[in-house]
Amino acid sequence: FKKAYSGDPLSAFGSIIGLNRRTDRATAEEIASPEKKFIEAIIAPGYEEDALDILKTRRKWGKNVRILKINRFLVKEKWDIKKINGGILLQEQDKETYASENLKTVTQRVPTAKEQDDLLFAWFVCKWVKSNAIVLAKDKTVVGVGAGQMSRIDACLLAIRKAGDRAKGAVLASDALIPFPDVVEEAKKKGITALIQPGGALKDNKVIGTANQYKMAMLFTGIRHFKH
Numbered sequence: 001f002k003k004a005y006s007g008d009p010l011s012a013f014g015s016i017i018g019l020n021r022r023t024d025r026a027t028a029e030e031i032a033s034p035e036k037k038f039i040e041a042i043i044a045p046g047y048e049e050d051a052l053d054i055l056k057t058r059r060k061w062g063k064n065v066r067i068l069k070i071n072r073f074l075v076k077e078k079w080d081i082k083k084i085n086g087g088i089l090l091q092e093q094d095k096e097t098y099a100s101e102n103l104k105t106v107t108q109r110v111p112t113a114k115e116q117d118d119l120l121f122a123w124f125v126c127k128w129v130k131s132n133a134i135v136l137a138k139d140k141t142v143v144g145v146g147a148g149q150m151s152r153i154d155a156c157l158l159a160i161r162k163a164g165d166r167a168k169g170a171v172l173a174s175d176a177l178i179p180f181p182d183v184v185e186e187a188k189k190k191g192i193t194a195l196i197q198p199g200g201a202l203k204d205n206k207v208i209g210t211a212n213q214y215k216m217a218m219l220f221t222g223i224r225h226f227k228h
Contacts, residue, residue, distance in 0.1 A: 001017070001019070001027055001030055001031060002030060003140075003141040003142075004142070005036065006141070007141065007142035007143060007144075007145070008142075008144075008145065008162055009037070012036070012037045013037040013038055014037070014038055014039075014040050015037070015039060015040065016039075016040055016041045016042070016043070017031060017039060017041070017042045017043070018042075018043050018044070019042070019043070019044035019045075020044075020045070021044070021045060022044065022045055022046040022047065022048065023042070023044045023046070023047045023048065023051045023055075024048050024051055025048055025050045025051050025054065027051065028047075028048075028050075028051035028052075028054040028055050028058075029054055029058075031055065032054050032055060032058035032059050032062070034059075038061050039059075039061055039065055040061075040065065040066065041065060041066035041067070041068065042055065042065065042066070042067050042068070043067075043068040043069075043070055044068075044069065044070070045069065045070060045071070046069060047067070047069065052067065055067060076093070076095065077093060078092060078093060079091070079092065079093065080092065080093045080094070094127065094225055096223060102220075102221060102222030102223065103219060103220070103221055103222070104219065104220050104222075105217065105218070105219055106199065106204075106208050106218050106219070106220050107208060107211045107212050107216065107217050107218040108212050108215075109212075109215055109216065109217045110217060111171075111194045111217035111219065112217075115171055115193060115194040115217060116219075117140060118137050118138060118139070118140060118170070118171045118194075119137075119171045119173065119194055119195075119196040119219055120196075121137050121140045122135045122136065122137035122142075122171055122172065122173035122196065123135075123173045123196050123221065125137065125142055125145075125173070126173040126174070126175045126225065127175065127225045129145060129147045129148075129175065130147045130148035131148070131175050131176060131225070131226045132146075132148070132149045132150070132151060132152050132154070132155040132175070132176065133145070133146065133147055133148070133149075133155055133174070133175040133176075133225075134146040134152070134155040134156045134158070134159040134172060134173070134174055134175075134183075135159065135172070135173045136159050136160070136162075136163045136166075136167055136170045136171070136172055136173075136192065137170060137171055137173070138166060138169055138170040138171070143162075143163040143166040143167065143170055144158075144159040144160060144161070144162035144163030144164075144166070144167060144170070145158075145159055145162060146158035146159035146160075146162070152174065152176070152178060152179060152180075152183055153180070153182045153183055153186070155174075156172070156174075156182075156183045156186050156187065157186060159172075160186060160187075160190050163190070167190040167191060167192055168190060168191030168192075169191060169192075169193060170191075170192050170193075171192065171193060171194040171195065171196070172187050172192050172194070172195045172196070173195070173196045173197070174195070174196070174197040174198075175198075175224065175225040175226055176197075176198060176224045176225070176226045177197060177198050177199060177200045177201040177204075177224065178195070178197045178201060178207050179201045179202070179203060179207075180201075180203060180206070180207070181203070181206050181207050181209075181210035183195075183207075184207060184210040184211050184214070184216065185210065187216070188214045188216065192216070193216060193217065194216060194217040194218065194219075195211065195216065195217070195218045195219070196218070196219040196220075196221060197218070197219075197220065197221070198220065198221050198222060198223055198224040199220035199221070199222065200224075
């Protein structure tokens with residue numbers, strides 16, 4: 001929880017917290033600590049009794065916070081349905097993160113083991129961010145997110161602004177192809193060392209060449225997410 005919260009404390013106001021394990025007393029105390037922002041709802045597979053008491057009584061928002069228990073073994077639906085005027089759009093859900101056989105290094109420098117771990121972590125997070133999406137991560141912790149922007153470079157600049165000094169030494173994930181070298185240029189300015197993206201742009205060679213110029217590592221996944 002601490003790592004997730006530190007990713008963007010400003011945007012945590014009025015947030016919903018999702019946990020993938022039973023909520024214990026220590027976690028509840030951290031969530032309800034005085035320096036944390038207002039919480040709207042919490043969802044988890046279960047709660048210890050004293051954890052529930054802390055969440056309901058420790059802060060003023062506890063009187064109205066929605067506390068949900070969810071079955072961690074939910075059935076995954078096959079279809080993703082979107083409402084439109086006069087009908088619906090139906091498509092298969094995006095269930096694949098990446099295929100290892102399609103994951104390849106396209107730059108002269110191969111990512112270090114640590115960079116690779118962070119790249120795959122950032123890529124997984126990026127899958128669930130509204131496109132155009134850029135995610136910055138370091139030490140398997142999100143440090144900056146640029147979500148729902150009208151252009152790839154705007155998403156990059158927003159993620160960098162959110163990260164601040166934490167961008168140095170971080171890696172960058174892009175949910176769809178990076179069309180121009182500008183994203184790489186901005187990433188380099190802030191000390192970002194490696195990138196992961198689907199690839200497939202008309203100017204892939206220029207984007208890769210810019211990464212090579214700065215001795216940055218880049219992975220292509222061969223898969224895009226583009227969540228809308």
